[in-house]
Every structure is written in C-alpha cells, then in structure tokens.
Amino acid sequence: MKPLATSDVTSKGQPFGVRSLAMALRTEIEKMILQGGMPMGERLNENYFAEKFQVSRGPVREAFRALVEAGLVEFIPNRGVFVRQVSLEQALAAYEVRAALFSMAGRLAATRRRKEEIARFRGLVHDMDEAIERNDSEGYYKLNLDLHSAVMEAARNERLASTYQGLIKELHLFRAKNLRLTDHADHARISNREHAAMVEAIAAGDEMRAYQAHFDHVMNARDRLTEPFREI
Amino acid sequence: MKPLATSDVTSKGQPFGVRSLAMALRTEIEKMILQGGMPMGERLNENYFAEKFQVSRGPVREAFRALVEAGLVEFIPNRGVFVRQVSLEQALAAYEVRAALFSMAGRLAATRRRKEEIARFRGLVHDMDEAIERNDSEGYYKLNLDLHSAVMEAARNERLASTYQGLIKELHLFRAKNLRLTDHADHARISNREHAAMVEAIAAGDEMRAYQAHFDHVMNARDRLTEPFREI
DNA sequence: CGGCCCTTAATTGTTGACAGTCGACCGCAT
DNA sequence: ATGCGGTCGACTGTCAACAATTAAGGGCCG
Incomplete structure (x- = not known):
C-alpha cells in the first residue's frame, strides 16, 4: 500500500479536520473494515498499520480511539483493538x-x-x-x-x-x-x-x-x- | 488537581476499557466540559491537561480524539480542539x-x-x-x-x-x-x-x-x- | 499613520525509544 | 495423556524530544 502522507490527506475533499494523519488514518482504516478487508474479530495491529501507511504508532492509536468511539472496533486494555463482533x-x-x-x-x-x-x-x-x-x-x-x-x-x-x-x-x-x-x-x-x-x-x-x-x-x-x- | 494514575482508573466501577490513561482522561475531561468547567469555545490546551493530570501529551491527544468523535469538542488541524459551540x-x-x-x-x-x-x-x-x-x-x-x-x-x-x-x-x-x-x-x-x-x-x-x-x-x-x- | 512582512514564541504534529502486560509455548510432575 | 507453572516473545502503554505550523507582535516602508 502506498505511503500515506499529509499531502495525500489535503487532497481529499472533506470540509475540515482531515489534515492530520490521525484523521486520514481513521477514514482509511474505517473504509478497510467496512469493505470487509479485515476479518471479523481480528485484532488490529498498531505496528502493522504504522508500517503499512509509513507513519509511527501515535497517529494510528489516535485513529483507533476514534473508531472505538464510533463503535466499529472494540478496545481491550493491553490487548489492542478488534473489529467489533455484532451479535x-x-x-x-x-x-x-x-x-x-x-x-x-x-x-x-x-x-x-x-x-x-x-x-x-x-x-x-x-x-x-x-x-x-x-x-x-x-x-x-x-x-x-x-x-x-x-x-x-x-x-x-x-x-x-x-x-x-x-x-x-x-x-x-x-x-x-x-x-x-x-x-x-x-x-x-x-x-x-x-x-x-x-x-x-x-x-x-x-x-x-x-x-x-x-x-x-x-x-x-x-x-x-x-x-x-x-x-x- | 490530583495526578491521575492508572491505579486511579482501575478503581472506577466500569466494566471494561477504563484501564488506559487515555480512557480515563476521556471520562475526566468530558466531565469537566459538561459541568461547565471549560468556557464555551475555549481551546483545550494539550500541555495544560498533560500537566494537570501528570501524564504526557500522548494519552491526552487520544482522549481528545474520542471526544471529537463524541461530538463534544471540535477539532481544527494545527490549532487544537475547542469546546463545541452548539448553535x-x-x-x-x-x-x-x-x-x-x-x-x-x-x-x-x-x-x-x-x-x-x-x-x-x-x-x-x-x-x-x-x-x-x-x-x-x-x-x-x-x-x-x-x-x-x-x-x-x-x-x-x-x-x-x-x-x-x-x-x-x-x-x-x-x-x-x-x-x-x-x-x-x-x-x-x-x-x-x-x-x-x-x-x-x-x-x-x-x-x-x-x-x-x-x-x-x-x-x-x-x-x-x-x-x-x-x-x- | 496605516498596512505589509518578517521574526518569534507558543502549540500542535510526529517520531522513536523504553517500560509494562498479556498470551503462547514448552517442560515437568502427576 | 493432562494439567500446571515458568519463561519468552510480541505487542500495547507511555513518555520525552524533535519537527512543523500557526498566530501574534514589532519594525519597516509607503
């Protein structure tokens, strides 16, 4: 996957709030989850996403927090985030x-x-x-x-x-x-x-x-x- | 204000997901905002909260992301987060x-x-x-x-x-x-x-x-x- | 005197390193 | 064979330093 830089982000047509890597990652990861790219219940590895998008883990973690709040992933302390299983x-x-x-x-x-x-x-x-x-x-x-x-x-x-x-x-x-x-x-x-x-x-x-x-x-x-x- | 440590967090009676500083901060800052502790439209300074709770800026930023998603604060890239103004x-x-x-x-x-x-x-x-x-x-x-x-x-x-x-x-x-x-x-x-x-x-x-x-x-x-x- | 530009301080954005925690694996005893 | 305990590895949690951006203030020029 292509490295994700801030310049890539700005090119997006969103009104605001998409300049930071974290926000861009949030969108990108969400897309990935919803398109079924991640198996259900799968743990989302911070390092994996960090390397995939050529960024450090900080922005990745911030993106995860947002996804937790959105209810798309589940968060278990010291374990990580998992694609949410909907019963x-x-x-x-x-x-x-x-x-x-x-x-x-x-x-x-x-x-x-x-x-x-x-x-x-x-x-x-x-x-x-x-x-x-x-x-x-x-x-x-x-x-x-x-x-x-x-x-x-x-x-x-x-x-x-x-x-x-x-x-x-x-x-x-x-x-x-x-x-x-x-x-x-x-x-x-x-x-x-x-x-x-x-x-x-x-x-x-x-x-x-x-x-x-x-x-x-x-x-x-x-x-x-x-x-x-x-x-x- | 008292320093906020992980041990403080565990004492809370929440089911899960409150062990990390970021989650604890999210709860704490939210409480602060809702109780009117922050003037409306006020910018939330990362360093301020980091020192206030005796943590580094990382967890503070993660807490902010969650609050953005919850719609309680507004995020402007390179400017920070602001207590949301509801028209x-x-x-x-x-x-x-x-x-x-x-x-x-x-x-x-x-x-x-x-x-x-x-x-x-x-x-x-x-x-x-x-x-x-x-x-x-x-x-x-x-x-x-x-x-x-x-x-x-x-x-x-x-x-x-x-x-x-x-x-x-x-x-x-x-x-x-x-x-x-x-x-x-x-x-x-x-x-x-x-x-x-x-x-x-x-x-x-x-x-x-x-x-x-x-x-x-x-x-x-x-x-x-x-x-x-x-x-x- | 007013407006523009440049400098600068403050703050956010990002990174890499270090510490802590959990699960898995392996060996041992029963 | 099976259950238990310890060790090890991988990963998350946290931090402090560095880079980048913004806004403000002062000086210069018209």
Whole structure:
C-alpha cells in the first residue's frame, strides 16, 4: 500500500479536520473494515498499520480511539483493538434504533419535501421495480441506498443523517459477517411495495402515515434479514 | 488537581476499557466540559491537561480524539480542539433526533414494561408534582432525569439508551451556554402533565399513544427551551 | 499613520525509544 | 495423556524530544 502522507490527506475533499494523519488514518482504516478487508474479530495491529501507511504508532492509536468511539472496533486494555463482533441481539437492537431514526426522517420529509424530490422518489421506486424484473440485485441495492439517502436529505436534519449513517456502518459489520442469500426477489418485491407506501405518504404530506410506513419498512427489513437466524 | 494514575482508573466501577490513561482522561475531561468547567469555545490546551493530570501529551491527544468523535469538542488541524459551540439551529435539529429516540423508547416500553416499573413511573410523576408545589426546582430536575432514565431502561435496548445519552450530552453544551430562567413553575406543571400522559400510555400498553406522548413531550420541551430565542 | 512582512514564541504534529502486560509455548510432575 | 507453572516473545502503554505550523507582535516602508 502506498505511503500515506499529509499531502495525500489535503487532497481529499472533506470540509475540515482531515489534515492530520490521525484523521486520514481513521477514514482509511474505517473504509478497510467496512469493505470487509479485515476479518471479523481480528485484532488490529498498531505496528502493522504504522508500517503499512509509513507513519509511527501515535497517529494510528489516535485513529483507533476514534473508531472505538464510533463503535466499529472494540478496545481491550493491553490487548489492542478488534473489529467489533455484532451479535444477533445487538443487530436487532440496532434495527430498532434505525427504525426510530428513519421513521423520524420520513415524518420530517413529509413536512419538508419539495416537488422535485417527490418526483425523484417515485423515479427511484420505478427504477427499482425495473431492476427487480431484470433480476439486477446489484442495481437494486444501489437504488435502495439512493432512496434512503434521498429521504434522509429531504428531512433536512444533518444531525439525524449523521447519526443514521453511523448506525448503518455498524449494521454493515453484522451483514458483512452474516451475509447469506437474503436477497430473494420476493423480498425485494415486498420491500419495494413498502417503498411506494413511504413515498406516497411523504408526497401526501401525511406525517403519521409517513412515520408508520418508514417504521414498518425498517422493522420488516429487520425481520427479513434476521429470519434465517430464528430457530423455530 | 490530583495526578491521575492508572491505579486511579482501575478503581472506577466500569466494566471494561477504563484501564488506559487515555480512557480515563476521556471520562475526566468530558466531565469537566459538561459541568461547565471549560468556557464555551475555549481551546483545550494539550500541555495544560498533560500537566494537570501528570501524564504526557500522548494519552491526552487520544482522549481528545474520542471526544471529537463524541461530538463534544471540535477539532481544527494545527490549532487544537475547542469546546463545541452548539448553535440554536443545531440544538433544534438535535431535539428532533431526541424526539425520534425517546418516542421509540416510549413505544418499546409500552410493550416491554414490567409491573414494578409502572409503579415507579407513577411514583416519580407524583414526586415531581410535590416538588413543584414545594418550588423545589432542584429536586424536580433530578426526578425528571430519573423518569427519563427509567423509561429508557424499560425499553430494554442498550443501543438506544447509549445513543440517547450521547445526544443528551451534546444538548447539555447548548443548555450550559444559554441557560436562562427557563424553569418557570408553569413549564414544570405542563411538563409533568405530559409525563403523566406518557406513563399512562405505557401502562396501558398502547404503543402508538406512548409514541405520540413521548414525541410530543420532547418537541414541547424543545419549544419551551428555545422559546426565548424566537424573535417574533 | 496605516498596512505589509518578517521574526518569534507558543502549540500542535510526529517520531522513536523504553517500560509494562498479556498470551503462547514448552517442560515437568502427576 | 493432562494439567500446571515458568519463561519468552510480541505487542500495547507511555513518555520525552524533535519537527512543523500557526498566530501574534514589532519594525519597516509607503
């Protein structure tokens, strides 16, 4: 891997706070973890990262602290940091938090959305339908993310969005490990019907209906994801 | 101030992750900030804290990184970290997130609460009524926190609770700076009526009513707090 | 007299070295 | 064979020194 210098950092397009090696490392290591580059439960060796990025251990440790706070790694004194293992129980709890945040986004979007946004929502839902017909689960996945981001944006609450994003990252840890063939076309079809309900509630400006639609969508998604684990 | 050694840290009753100086410092500095020990917008000098706690700058910097991630301080490269200034807009946004989380807690509590907890809720509301009559705003404040914690506990979702707590800390930054005589007895009376509605909805096991009651309570609290700032 | 530049002190950024701790491995006794 | 204890190695925890950057103050020039 290329040596990471401060000059590399400045070239990044982030608003602020990315000039220091520690901040750059935090971003870089996070990316590595989320893209599955690190096996789950793996210990993150300070020296390894220090050599990999051609820096000393100080900045690496600072980056680790930030990741601990973000909940992506676990810290055990005198042992080091480990890629966090997300249990099924924790994933279920996280989904409830996600439902809280996303349903709020839907509710706010219902009062704050603009005309163009509604058109975009409907377009995305339509494109997802097409992706399903094409059996294009890759494309569906991306469109799905786009729709969720679009709703979040329409809520016009930065704090809500960043909290949501942080949570999503944690959930990625769970999905990365327990990825199974959960993308049945059936699931996608049902999911997209829920999307349509969400969008129409927002379009109608109906706060409570939007709340319910978004809430149900997340909780149903939870059931769909964790279904394979239920031992009945 | 007393020198902070690892031995001091171990004496703390935390489950894990508090053995290192950095973690201890993070807790200590956070406490200092939240208790208003640091003027808002103040730069946190690394050497100052290093000498104050008789440690080197390394652990101090690690503690700072964690606080940055927690959103309590702002980081400007080559300048240092500053106690975060929370604007009115940010506070309003944070209240919306809080409403999302707390209303979810109420909703979950409505399905998961136990008999003893309901009794405790009602007791707290009653005690708050008495505190109002006594004009004991100090006592009311504490009981208020207790009720909110109790509801969170009844929701039985650790992730929800920790996210909520992190947000509350941020809101403290706003209240610390803009503390005005907002604790009118009128406000307390109205607030406690809302508490009663929350508790009874939980007691009835009515999810949607609990959701609404908790949601409204937070949003009304927001209006009561930020009322003085509105220039009509 | 005001504005620009240079110097300088203070503070952050980074490093390498040293100390402390934990787990693994190996040998021994049972 | 198995369980226990000690030794060793690898890694984390901490520190103090050095480099780089910033902001402030004073002097010079227009």
